Amino acid sequence: MDMNHGSMDHSGMGGGMGGMHSSSSSMSMAMTFTNTHDTPLFSNLWTPASDGSYAGTCIFLIILAIIDRCLFAFRAIMERRWLAAHLNRRYITVAGKTPEAGRIDSDPEAKHASLVTAQGVEESVKVVERTTSVIMPWRFSVDLPRALIFLCITGVSYLLMLGVMTMNVGYFCSVLAGAFLGELAVGRFIQYNDHIH
Template identity: 40%
Template sequence: MSMTDMSMAASATMAMSDMASMTTSDMASATADSMSGMDHSSMMMGMQDMMMVFFSAKNTSLYSAAWTPSTTGQYVGTCIFLIALACIFRGLIALRCNFVALWTRSQRRRRGGLRYAADDPLVKQTRRPWAINEAASRAFLDTVLAGVSYLLMLAVMTMNVGYFLSILGGTFLGSFVIGGWTGTAAH
C-alpha cells in the first residue's frame, strides 16, 4: 500500500468516526445550516403541530388563501356551498349508477322515438358494444365525479367542524332527495 492510499484510508476512517460521534442534534443543525436559504422555523415541527383535531374557527381557508371567510356571513356562505357541493356529488352518483339506462334512452329518442322500458334487453345486457361517444361521456362523468369527491375530501381535511358537518348534511339532503335514483341500477 502506498503512502497516498494510507493517508486516504486514514482520512476516510477519521471522517467516519466523526460522523458516528455526531449526535442527532448536531446532524439536525448541520442539515439546517446547509439549507441557509430556507425558513428554519417552518422546518422544525413538534408533535403538538401535527395533532389532528376538529376545531370551530370561522376563518378557515377553503381551497386557497383567497377563500378565507372573515365574517360569520362568509363562513355560513362557505358552509352552504359545501352543502350544495355534497348534494351535487350525490346527484352525480345517481347519474353514474343509471348511466347505461339514460344513455340507451337518449339514443333511442334520437333514432326514432321508441319508448323506454325498464326491462329493455339493451339496458339489461351485461356486455355492451363499445362506442366512442358513450365511452367519452362515461369517462367525463367519472372525472367530474372524482373531482367533486376530491374537493369534498379537501374540505374535510381542513378539520373544521362546520365544514365537516356541512358536508354530512349535504350528503344526507342529497340522498334524501335523489337517493331513490341510486337504487334503481341494482334492480
C-alpha cells in the same frame, strides 16, 4: 471510540429531528379539528371575514355535497339507459316468417291490408332483449358522456375532500349534512350492485 461514535449518531439524529421540526412548523396544515370562522377554503382568497360569510361557505359546501350525490344518481340512471338501449337493439331474423309486405304481394285479396300491425310494422326481424350481464362495446356517443360525467364527479369529490381536509368542524359537518341530504333525495336512483358508490 464507541462513545464518540454513539454521540455523533445521537447529535446527527437530533439535527435531523430539528430540521424535520422546523420544516413541519412551516407547513400550515392543521392536524386537529378547529372551530374558527376564518379558515380558508380552496385558496387564501376564499377566507370568510365574518360569521355571515362563514355561514355562506358552509351552505356552499352543503350544496356541493348534494350535487355530488346527484351526479352519482345521474350517472347510475344514464348507465341503466345506455345498457337498456344496447340490449334492446339486438335483432335476429325469425326463420319461416314471411314479412307482411311479401304476404300482401303474393295474396291479391290482401292488397288493402295495412303494413302496420299491433306490434308495429311487421318485418322478418324480431327484437330480442338479453337480461344477463353484458359488457357494452365502446361507442363514442356513450363513452364520451360517461367520461365527462365521471370527470365532474371526480372534481366535485376532490373539492369536498379539500373542504374536509381543512379540519374545520363547520366545513366537515356541512359536507356530511350535504351528503345526507343528497342521499335522502336521490339515493334510490343509485345502483349499488356495481362500483358506483
